[in-house]
Amino acid sequence: MxxxxxxxxxxxxxxxxxxxxxxxxxxxxxxxxxxxxxxxxxxxxxxxxxxxxxxxxxxxxxxxLEAYQGVFDRGFGIIIANTMFVAIVTMIGGLIVNGMAGFAFAVFDFKGKNAILTLIIISFMLPFEAIALPLYTVTLQLGWLDNVAALIVPSVANGLAVFLFYQFFKEVPKDYLEAAKLDGANWFDVLVRIYVPLSIPTCISAGLLLFVFQWEAFLWPLLAMPSQQFKVIQVGMAAFQQQYQTIWNQLFAVSVITALIPIALLLPLQRYYVQGLASAGIKG
Incomplete structure (x- = not known):
């Protein structure tokens, strides 16, 4: 009592x-x-x-459901497919490139390593507007304007993703590396058979970051695709708002689709996403 x-x-x-x-x-x-x-x-x-x-x-x-029917009748399904293609290819390429870069910084010692790593860390702190003009100039010189490569290639290398992989890989016990080398494994085998299986949460975190960055990209697709024959979702939504600004339910339908797709991807993977950030991105 x-x-x-x-x-x-x-x-x-x-x-x-x-x-x-x-x-x-x-x-x-x-x-x-x-x-x-x-x-x-x-x-x-x-x-x-x-x-x-x-x-x-x-x-x-x-x-x-007239809003959703109207949205897809106006070709928004093609825009979603375009964005999914760009985001998925960027994510796959980014995991390979950034994972290998993080492995190199974590395992090898070479001249200028700390300076280069510092520049990479600074790179993901810079606002995109600061590099948009130089990036546009390089893309123009390569002849990539109005080419899908202009949307994918500049986004593959990501400083934050490199940093996540570096932070995780440098915490892997050196005993694993030494045992693999004694067994005659080459560096590619060490990366693929030892480091990658251990870094699945970090891979998921980096992959989601790359996917979301591409999904939310607006300024660069607007600059890199002046003809807008290949529209991605943020540019398509903006154009949709300008052209059909009085059809409010369709505008809301576009906004809902744009928001729910990354949410649907993130929710089932949130445990791995948080685990990857906690184990890789927060350690000093």
Whole structure:
């Protein structure tokens, strides 16, 4: 009986804490939920319950899929496929290039190693706008403007991904490396058979970063594809807004698709993503 007030107090604290969690989650999820609801309404009903605001604004009533049908009728499916292709190829190429670079910095000693690594670390801290003009000049000289290579190749090497791999690989016990060398393994075998299997969480973290960077890219695809014959999702969404700015439910449908695809990719892999950042990106 003496423990009853303590248990009651603990239960109330537990309940209040979770109410606060729910309230905070609601605040963050509300804009996305309203966008989803608005995309599932006829265009004439999108703002019907906003001024004045009522709870009906958060319910897709009347329910309609006309916005999504209209979006795909206007070719947005091709834009999604273009972006998926660019993002996936960049992710695969980036894992190979950045993984090998991180392995080289972690395992080998060579002249200028620390200076080069410092420059790589600085590179991912620079805003893209600072390198957009030099990158555009190089791309123009290579004749890559309006070529898919201009979207993929400059994004493959990523300073943050190199840093993640470097931080993880340098923590791998040297005993593994020495044992592999005694068995006659070459450097490629050491990387593929020992380091890569150990670094799966880091690979997932780096892969997701590369994918999201490409998925969210707007300025560079706009510069590298002046004819816009090969549109990616952010540029396509901006053009869609300018051309069809009065069809609000379709604008919300485009926004929902753009947001939910990376979320659907990230959620099932979030445990590995966090583990990779914790084990590789935070260690000094």
């Amino acid at each position: 003496q423990n009853t007030p303590h248990a009651l107090k603990k239960g109330i604290g537990f309940g209040l804490k979770h109410v606060a969690y729910i309230a905070i989650a609601f605040i963050f999820v509300l804009p996305l939920w309203w966008a989803i609801v608005s995309s599932l309404r006829p265009n004439t009903e999108v703002f019907a319950d906003i001024f004045p605001f009522t709870a009906k604004a958060l319910i897709p009533s009347p329910f309609s």
